[in-house]
Amino acid sequence: MKKILFTIVFLAAALMFAKAQDPIPVEATVEFNKTQVPGISLLLSSYSIDVVQGAISARFETLKSSKAKGCYKAYVSQRFSDFSSMNIDIYVFAETRGKNSKDLVTLSIAISKGNNNFATADNDPEIYQNVKNFLTDFNRYLFEYNVKLQIADENLKIQNLLKDISKLTGEATKLRKNIAETE
Numbered sequence: 001m002k003k004i005l006f007t008i009v010f011l012a013a014a015l016m017f018a019k020a021q022d023p024i025p026v027e028a029t030v031e032f033n034k035t036q037v038p039g040i041s042l043l044l045s046s047y048s049i050d051v052v053q054g055a056i057s058a059r060f061e062t063l064k065s066s067k068a069k070g071c072y073k074a075y076v077s078q079r080f081s082d083f084s085s086m087n088i089d090i091y092v093f094a095e096t097r098g099k100n101s102k103d104l105v106t107l108s109i110a111i112s113k114g115n116n117n118f119a120t121a122d123n124d125p126e127i128y129q130n131v132k133n134f135l136t137d138f139n140r141y142l143f144e145y146n147v148k149l150q151i152a153d154e155n156l157k158i159q160n161l162l163k164d165i166s167k168l169t170g171e172a173t174k175l176r177k178n179i180a181e182t183e
Helices: 002-020 049-059 125-182
Strands: 026-032 035-045 067-069 072-078 088-097 104-112
Touching: 026 088, 026 104, 035 088, 035 125, 049 088, 049 104, 049 125, 104 125
Parallel strands: none
Antiparallel strands: 026 035, 035 104, 067 072, 072 088, 088 104
8 A cells, every 4th residue: 555655656746847857849850761851859768769659659549550661650641630630641750869779769740741741830830839739748648658557567566466465375275274184
């Protein structure tokens, strides 16, 4: 019980710390089909690439990924209301950075209105701002997603411990029965 209470208090403190440390999305270029295209990036620390990619897949679960190539996923001709009311091509890039690739993950999104017509702050400020807002909110979503993964992992450990306790209780009962029979 104390462990559960500690976990809840720890997660609440971590949430407050995470809010204070929210990274800011920035304009960037990303490599797409051997060409540099405009996009928006968010530098994430404390999350593995697997957690970031899992959160992206969960967040875009209503969209159909048309292809995953290298470090990006393409959602071609999709309507995603967080970005636009029209069909757009969404390219999501998740890459590790630095010497210790576990430390930093760069998440980038590039939006095309078709025919490699990528959205920028100049040619489509609304979509551009919507992507920035999405990435700002995504950091909170990522934190919640990671907490859910950790809770699921802890629940699995608890279930395994309960099975072990049940097994040991059964063995103890058998041993008591054997001792009673030998006396």
